[in-house]
Amino acid sequence: MNKKIIVAVDGTAGSGKTATFNAVAQKIGYEFIDTGLMYRAFTLLCIESKIDFSNKEQIIDTLNIFDFSVKNGKPYLNGKEVEKRIQENDIVEFINYVTPIPEVRKFMIKAQRAMVTGGGYIEIGRDITTVVLPDADLKIYLDSSVEARAERRFKQNKRLGIKNNNFEEIKNSIINRDEQDFKNGLKKVEDAWLIDNSNIPIQDVVNMVIDKIKELEGK
């Protein structure tokens, strides 16, 4: 019986981590954990708590009332389902105040590590291959060109009916988020497999990754 493995995935904003690795997880019966949802949900809680985002102490104190869970693949903040809400533009506007704070990252990293209790998990984010799961059996770094990512996000927002959908704003937002993510430590580590999917259909990426996981399960 092949042994399931632990897969850690990092990559740039909008490169396709969620769509790709959610599909992989569903096809091979792995648990899928999107750590970005936690930071988005926490940012929403800060917005709803009407805190002053320039006041780090207020952000850190908000951790005391932060309860996050995922049920049937949907994120819940303090018992309320927030899947669509945390994709709205105001989250992206404020999230860069939240993600650089060490106390916030320490809290999230502890929770994200605890979610992976053995083989059979795919966890995605920005610091999974570097900090959260540095001993993962398979590390992947997913990237795409800024143009490709902006185009995809624009089309995704349209499908989701998200308001104020503007291509140039999305592109600038992606560039800004990349800048912050690199500051927060996003990088391709030496033992990570780089996949640039700018010109690769999502299904082909899914199949490539499944083949690799099956190969490693058999070792």
Ligand SMILES: Nc1ncnc2c1ncn2[C@@H]1O[C@H](COP(=O)(O)OP(=O)(O)OP(=O)(O)O)[C@@H](O)[C@H]1O
């Ligand atoms: N290889 C691909 N080719 C074309 N479109 C893709 C590909 N991979 C993902 N997409 C599309 O790109 C968009 C962004 O993908 P997704 O939301 O999974 O990215 P992400 O890395 O999780 O983003 P974020 O970092 O903001 O959470 C989605 O519409 C998705 O369907």
Ligand SMILES: Nc1ccn([C@H]2C[C@H](O)[C@@H](COP(=O)(O)O)O2)c(=O)n1
């Ligand atoms: N492990 C993580 C996951 C996400 N972030 C940041 C990156 C984004 O600014 C924000 C939302 O993530 P996304 O939903 O776009 O993947 O959270 C991080 O710093 N560390």
